Amino acid sequence: MTCPQCNERVPAKSLWTTSGLSGVVCPHCRASLCPKAISALALFVASFGMGLLVMIVLKREGADFLISFAAFFAVFVAVYAALGPMILTLRVKEHGAARLTERGA
Numbered sequence: 864m865t866c867p868q869c870n871e872r873v874p875a876k877s878l879w880t881t882s883g884l885s886g887v888v889c890p891h892c893r894a895s896l897c898p899k900a901i902s903a904l905a906l907f908v909a910s911f912g913m914g915l916l917v918m919i920v921l922k923r924e925g926a927d928f929l930i931s932f933a934a935f936f937a938v939f940v941a942v943y944a945a946l947g948p949m950i951l952t953l954r955v956k957e958h959g960a961a962r963l964t965e966r967g968a
């Protein structure tokens with residue numbers, strides 16, 4: 864991932880903040896960034912699909928629901944973490960507009 868403002872590389876760990884994906888801050892220029900909706904959606908679908916696939920395979924093998932679900936969750940998180948930096952593209956958050964919408968909601 865690169866910062867759209869300064870074009871420096873944003874490390875993957877910047878994504879793992881307490882406020883989640885909505886609170887990414889560029890470590891180089893301190894710009895508030897957030898992932899483009901379409902890339903976040905693509906990442907979610909990819910993680911969900913992989914997790915689901917593993918869950919279906921495990922169920923066919925006779926694993927019980929809890930184990931299948933645990934595997935689904937583990938794969939979901941693993942794929943999310945692995946593909947996140949590759950899939951996500953960032954944009955600069957517009958301060959004024961974003962704040963107003965948050966307050967209105």
Ligand SMILES: [Zn+2]
Pocket residue numbers: 866867868869870871889890891892893894
């Ligand atoms: Zn930057």
